[in-house]
Amino acid sequence: MDGILGTHTHQRGIRPFSGDALLIDGQLFSPLLPEGLRDLPSPPRGASEQEKVSYESKFNLRARWRMMRHSPPDGDGATRWRCPFCSGFLRARNFSRTMRRSKTVPLVSVPDGCDRCCNGILTAQAAEMAWWQRITYGTTAWRISMGRRQLVESVNAALKGVFTDLSRGFMRVLGTTKMTVMLGFTLAAFNLDRIRSFRAKHALDERGVPMERPKQSRARRRTGTWSDLIETTSDPPPE
Ligand SMILES: [Zn+2]
Numbered sequence: 421m422d423g424i425l426g427t428h429t430h431q432r433g434i435r436p437f438s439g440d441a442l443l444i445d446g447q448l449f450s451p452l453l454p455e456g457l458r459d460l461p462s463p464p465r466g467a468s469e470q471e472k473v474s475y476e477s478k479f480n481l482r483a484r485w486r487m488m489r490h491s492p493p494d495g496d497g498a499t500r501w502r503c504p505f506c507s508g509f510l511r512a513r514n515f516s517r518t519m520r521r522s523k524t525v526p527l528v529s530v531p532d533g534c535d536r537c538c539n540g541i542l543t544a545q546a547a548e549m550a551w552w553q554r555i556t557y558g559t560t561a562w563r564i565s566m567g568r569r570q571l572v573e574s575v576n577a578a579l580k581g582v583f584t585d586l587s588r589g590f591m592r593v594l595g596t597t598k599m600t601v602m603l604g605f606t607l608a609a610f611n612l613d614r615i616r617s618f619r620a621k622h623a624l625d626e627r628g629v630p631m632e633r634p635k636q637s638r639a640r641r642r643t644g645t646w647s648d649l650i651e652t653t654s655d656p657p658p659e
Contacts, residue, residue: 482558
């Protein structure tokens, strides 16, 4: 599934990880992540918008406990990670350094007697991070991103069949270079087709201007200003 953790459940869950972190749903989390946030259920298929939001709130909460990538993959694909307390995602009274951060950073509790948030920067091997993605699984940001992905997939589907069948015909006749040029024209035509469809749907003309512009009569935002007084009275403004 092109490297993106989607809704396929076999990619989900807690995986073994050699370092001092939890590997859950492709993402590294602090080992201090509360038990109740470790194994989160996804909303059932066909859940209402409201239900999705309530499932998501837990994923959003959990995302604060994620490790932040400290450096991009090296030559071997190994990446380095910082704990959420060091990264400024969370504050805890046990770690006095974190309490100097803004009050908008969530304050969480960690087990009594715990006086270190981590053992410094953590290194993860490429194979361990196979399902890592920039946007944390299950969060609101993730859902928005998935919506965008479905859009891309519908374009792919259109190019493969609905709009024109790219896999058939001209592949056989032409070489790769000519094929690339043809593909360019096909994509341009597809874009024009989409634009036309968008305009038709939203009743826009060639320049993208609505064809019947509704009369806009917005109330003036402020009343009793100097300009009001000058317009309606002949008295000079007070000094
Ligand atoms: Zn730390």
